[in-house]
Amino acid sequence: MRNEHPDRWASRWPYLALAGVGLAAIPLAAAARRRRREVDPDSAPGYTARRDFGDYRVVGRSVTIARPRAELFAFWRDFQNLPRFMVNLEKIEPSGEEPGHNTWHIRAPGGRVFAVDTRIAREVDGELIAWRSTEDSEIDTEGRVTFEDAPGERGTRVSLIIAYKPKGGAIGEAIATLAQRSPELQARHDLKRFKMLMETGEIATSARTRSERQHQLEEAR
Amino acid sequence: MRALTWQGTKKVSVETVADPEIVNPRDAIIRVTSTAICGSDLHLYDGVIPSMQPGDILGHEFMGEVVETGSDSSLEKGQRVVVPFTISCGGCFHCRITQYSACENSNPPEKQDMSEKLYGHPMAGIFGYSHMTGGYAGGQAEYVRVPFSDVGPIVVPDHLDDEKVLFLSDILPTGWMAAENADIGPDDTVAVWGCGPVGLFAVQSALLMGAAKVIAIDHYPHRLELARQLGAETINFRTSDVREALMEMSGGIGVDAVIDAVGMEAHGFAVDNMLDIAKQTVGIGADRASALKQAILAVRPGGRVSVPGVYGGMTDKFPLGALMEKGLQLRTGQTHVQRYMKDLLGRIEEGEIDTTFLISHRLPLEQAAEGYRQFRDAQDSWTKVVLKPGG
Ligand SMILES: NC(=O)c1ccc[n+]([C@@H]2O[C@H](COP(=O)([O-])OP(=O)(O)OC[C@H]3O[C@@H](n4cnc5c(N)ncnc54)[C@H](O)[C@@H]3O)[C@@H](O)[C@H]2O)c1
Ligand SMILES: [Zn+2]
Numbered sequence: 001m002r003n004e005h006p007d008r009w010a011s012r013w014p015y016l017a018l019a020g021v022g023l024a025a026i027p028l029a030a031a032a033r034r035r036r037r038e039v040d041p042d043s044a045p046g047y048t049a050r051r052d053f054g055d056y057r058v059v060g061r062s063v064t065i066a067r068p069r070a071e072l073f074a075f076w077r078d079f080q081n082l083p084r085f086m087v088n089l090e091k092i093e094p095s096g097e098e099p100g101h102n103t104w105h106i107r108a109p110g111g112r113v114f115a116v117d118t119r120i121a122r123e124v125d126g127e128l129i130a131w132r133s134t135e136d137s138e139i140d141t142e143g144r145v146t147f148e149d150a151p152g153e154r155g156t157r158v159s160l161i162i163a164y165k166p167k168g169g170a171i172g173e174a175i176a177t178l179a180q181r182s183p184e185l186q187a188r189h190d191l192k193r194f195k196m197l198m199e200t201g202e203i204a205t206s207a208r209t210r211s212e213r214q215h216q217l218e219e220a221r
Numbered sequence: 222m223r224a225l226t227w228q229g230t231k232k233v234s235v236e237t238v239a240d241p242e243i244v245n246p247r248d249a250i251i252r253v254t255s256t257a258i259c260g261s262d263l264h265l266y267d268g269v270i271p272s273m274q275p276g277d278i279l280g281h282e283f284m285g286e287v288v289e290t291g292s293d294s295s296l297e298k299g300q301r302v303v304v305p306f307t308i309s310c311g312g313c314f315h316c317r318i319t320q321y322s323a324c325e326n327s328n329p330p331e332k333q334d335m336s337e338k339l340y341g342h343p344m345a346g347i348f349g350y351s352h353m354t355g356g357y358a359g360g361q362a363e364y365v366r367v368p369f370s371d372v373g374p375i376v377v378p379d380h381l382d383d384e385k386v387l388f389l390s391d392i393l394p395t396g397w398m399a400a401e402n403a404d405i406g407p408d409d410t411v412a413v414w415g416c417g418p419v420g421l422f423a424v425q426s427a428l429l430m431g432a433a434k435v436i437a438i439d440h441y442p443h444r445l446e447l448a449r450q451l452g453a454e455t456i457n458f459r460t461s462d463v464r465e466a467l468m469e470m471s472g473g474i475g476v477d478a479v480i481d482a483v484g485m486e487a488h489g490f491a492v493d494n495m496l497d498i499a500k501q502t503v504g505i506g507a508d509r510a511s512a513l514k515q516a517i518l519a520v521r522p523g524g525r526v527s528v529p530g531v532y533g534g535m536t537d538k539f540p541l542g543a544l545m546e547k548g549l550q551l552r553t554g555q556t557h558v559q560r561y562m563k564d565l566l567g568r569i570e571e572g573e574i575d576t577t578f579l580i581s582h583r584l585p586l587e588q589a590a591e592g593y594r595q596f597r598d599a600q601d602s603w604t605k606v607v608l609k610p611g612g
């Protein structure tokens with residue numbers, strides 16, 4: 001985030017609904033930028049900095065996937081694919097006529113399903129997709145995924161960064177974590193599932209039967 | 222089906238459980254014909270590896286017949302296969318550089334958090350070895366679901382009996398990798414702590430790799446005798462001062478390489494070990510590393526330290542100064558089984574390696590609990606137990 005322009009932050013994101021995210025009052029990027037001047041610059045990604053982002057939480061995670069960048073980008077950009085590795089995402093549908101405008105149906109604890117409107121805020125073919133929730137949304141969050149060539153033959157580095165404001169502050173977060181529903185964990189697990197799907201064609205499970213597998217999936221939600 | 226399940230510390234029992242099914246496309250189902258109890262299983266039995274749950278099916282050394290295949294499996298029904306204990310996808314960074322036991326894709330995401338916290342990186346999936354390594358059901362059962370069946374299992378020819386090839390699943394490659402990690406040259410003297418299955422195969426491998434002398438250390442007379450039969454010299458740590466004996470036997474130089482094939486539950490009454498036993502018993506998590514500590518002090522400056530023995534947590538009073546000041550090299554890890562299976566199968570076929578000398582007992586699966594008890598408490602004579610499901 002350290003080197004990000006504010007409007008690269010965008011969209012509405014499944015993890016937020018799960019943690020119970022309140023409406024953002026201050027654009028995160030501005031807060032991040034203000035703080036940026038206070039620290040010595042280094043090469044570490046902004047989200048790994050030892051500091052807080054005010055009311056906001058920033059979740060960031062990278063994985064290296066041994067597949068070509070274009071293939072990974074295309075798979076992610078076809079949003080219909082996302083529910084295959086994001087366990088809390090029921091489905092994504094185009095919303096209205098405008099391209100890049102979508103409704104995400106996100107499963108929340110207690111069997112509730114949120115319908116959340118998003119817009120693609122920025123897109124660079126083969127490199128970056130950024131999204132943002134729309135103005136009239138009850139949940140305010142921004143996120144982006146980037147795809148970079150990894151060194152040598154290692155494939156592609158995929159980084160996912162999400163900013164959100166947890167509802168109920170630290171306690172809400174703690175409860176969400178206990179229930180395995182912290183956005184941090186969800187994002188990390190989803191990214192690992194994406195890697196598994198792309199590298200192996202399937203997502204690892206220790207279930208011994210198909211019904212046990214189904215049960216585990218429901219528990220992960 | 223029937224399967225050996227973990228029920229709590231020192232409590233295992235054979236129960237009736239649901240048969241496994243094909244869950245993912247690359248899966249296969251194996252009907253187990255032979256399966257063994259491993260020293261690693263004893264760590265689970267003794268409750269010193271965290272994240273076990275009552276009902277977990279144990280067993281990571283197994284082989285059998287393919288009875289069902291997923292749409293993307295490369296196996297065919299009826300084939301006889303030996304299955305590596307490490308579950309590996311074949312496609313991730315680590316698998317591609319043949320570091321199979323560090324596979325990034327075989328431990329389900331929701332099971333990775335614990336080892337990631339504990340070790341900085343998640344562990345790969347392992348059959349029957351706690352929920353930290355995926356919570357996969359093991360092979361001490363009539364049937365097993367084998368994920369990534371196109372990468373791990375090796376097809377074995379019908380003319381080789383189960384007992385000749387079963388140990389390709391773990392301990393034979395583990396002994397081999399332990400010796401490889403000791404970087405053995407022709408004039409080298411190598412000392413091996415522990416004459417259990419892993420230690421004995423490390424002795425055998427070190428000699429095959431051309432070591433001038435191999436010295437095996439244990440306190441069980443029969444196990445030491447097996448090491449001598451393989452061509453090793455031996456030291457009984459109950460009756461001799463190990464470090465002094467090793468110095469003398471290596472002409473005052475110190476041994477060139479050491480192999481710790483004991484792991485986290487070392488025996489013995491050295492002060493540090495007694496303290497560690499006390500801590501492990503009350504559950505404050507210290508690994509008993511007395512064999513490893515002794516090995517580090519005994520190896521010559523510039524020597525190599527190879528650690529196939531399993532450790533799970535932290536240890537106290539680790540001789541870090543000796544490691545650094547003597548300029549030692551340390552190599553360890555769960556075995557990259559898939560890397561070695563083919564070569565070792567070839568050596569078995571050619572008669573260069575025999576593994577059957579190790580087997581002391583064959584039991585029907587129904588008597589597995591007895592097998593565990595004896596393998597733990599009567600180690601001298603119970604050197605390796607092979608279980609036969611359906612028998
Ligand atoms: N790295 C791997 O992939 C891998 C695979 C299999 C087993 N292992 C590990 O290897 C170790 C040995 O396995 P095993 O099946 O041979 O077990 P085992 O329990 O049969 O043998 C251990 C032997 O060590 C001896 N011993 C105990 N304390 C000693 C000491 N202080 N000095 C010398 N000898 C001592 C015991 O008497 C016993 O004979 C275990 O820790 C096991 O978990 C590792
Ligand atoms: Zn084993």
Ligand SMILES: [Zn+2]
Pocket residue numbers: 309310311312313314315316323324325326327
């Ligand atoms: Zn892998």
